[in-house]
Amino acid sequence: MNATTPPPVPDYGAPAPIPATQLLTPAQVEFFHAHGYLAVDRVMPLDEIPRVRAVYDRLFNEDRSRTEGDLYNLTGTKEQGRREAVAQILQPGKYAPELLVTQLVANVKAMMQQLLGPECRMVGDHAINKPPRNAAATPWHQDEAYWNPAKEYSGLSVWVPLQPATKLNGCMYFVPGSHRLEVIPHQPIGNDPKVPGLEVVPGAFDFGSAVACELPAGGATFHLERTLHYTPSNQSDDYRRAYIIVGTRYERPRAVPRRFEWQERQAAARR
Ligand code: NI
Numbered sequence: 001m002n003a004t005t006p007p008p009v010p011d012y013g014a015p016a017p018i019p020a021t022q023l024l025t026p027a028q029v030e031f032f033h034a035h036g037y038l039a040v041d042r043v044m045p046l047d048e049i050p051r052v053r054a055v056y057d058r059l060f061n062e063d064r065s066r067t068e069g070d071l072y073n074l075t076g077t078k079e080q081g082r083r084e085a086v087a088q089i090l091q092p093g094k095y096a097p098e099l100l101v102t103q104l105v106a107n108v109k110a111m112m113q114q115l116l117g118p119e120c121r122m123v124g125d126h127a128i129n130k131p132p133r134n135a136a137a138t139p140w141h142q143d144e145a146y147w148n149p150a151k152e153y154s155g156l157s158v159w160v161p162l163q164p165a166t167k168l169n170g171c172m173y174f175v176p177g178s179h180r181l182e183v184i185p186h187q188p189i190g191n192d193p194k195v196p197g198l199e200v201v202p203g204a205f206d207f208g209s210a211v212a213c214e215l216p217a218g219g220a221t222f223h224l225e226r227t228l229h230y231t232p233s234n235q236s237d238d239y240r241r242a243y244i245i246v247g248t249r250y251e252r253p254r255a256v257p258r259r260f261e262w263q264e265r266q267a268a269a270r271r
Pocket of ligand 1: 141142143229
């Protein structure tokens with residue numbers, strides 16, 4: 001058990017306290033709906049990047065004892081006293097509310113509403129930190145495979161690299177048009193149900209049409225809940241820091257129930 005009580009979940013959906021300074025163009029909105037993803041070179045002021053990065057690094061280092069309850073090894077099992085192959089923090093805004101009053105978040109909230117309409121609200125954030133010279137990729141998946149199978153969703157994720165994102169350090173790759181698929185079969189990474197991360201069952205899909213989205217620091221990719229995506233391993237000499245913002249237009253009970261047996265296997269392994 002963690003000695004410290006985790007802080008309460010912040011009101012992610014609250015209106016941004018500062019106005020947006022950047023918006024998407026109509027052509028970008030159109031591209032997103034046609035292909036299920038979008039890459040944008042800049043969503044935050046350049047001078048904000050080092051400030052956000054300093055908060056981010058603090059959460060993964062000095063603040064580890066505070067964030068422990070929400071700190072996971074995305075691509076492997078969690079082991080006491082061992083650094084994660086790919087560390088992720090769920091809801092970093094809980095531990096660093098200053099992340100939520102940035103121009104970054106104000107701009108992304110406005111952009112998410114351009115893409116999915118005024119009902120779209122930020123519902124959470126997430127941080128994935130890949131160490132330098134690290135072999136672990138984040139394998140192909142659809143975000144909806146992680147979510148509650150009893151519900152249907154309309155939502156998107158916004159992935160913001162805090163240093164340039166390149167093929168070498170693990171930028172985002174997407175399969176254009178894959179947002180029109182159903183949720184395809186997934187399994188826990190490496191088929192080990194103790195691993196929290198998921199991957200498309202090997203051989204279940206041909207990823208030959210995937211595109212890489214290299215970005216400058218402070219750019220972003222946007223993708224829908226079923227768009228297939230992946231990031232390769234980080235072969236650079238620096239951390240590959242990504243801050244992720246999740247937005248939802250609606251989530252509601254599904255008319256036709258379904259099961260995600262990969263989640264059931266993970267739940268059984270945790271018990
Ligand atoms: Ni994802």
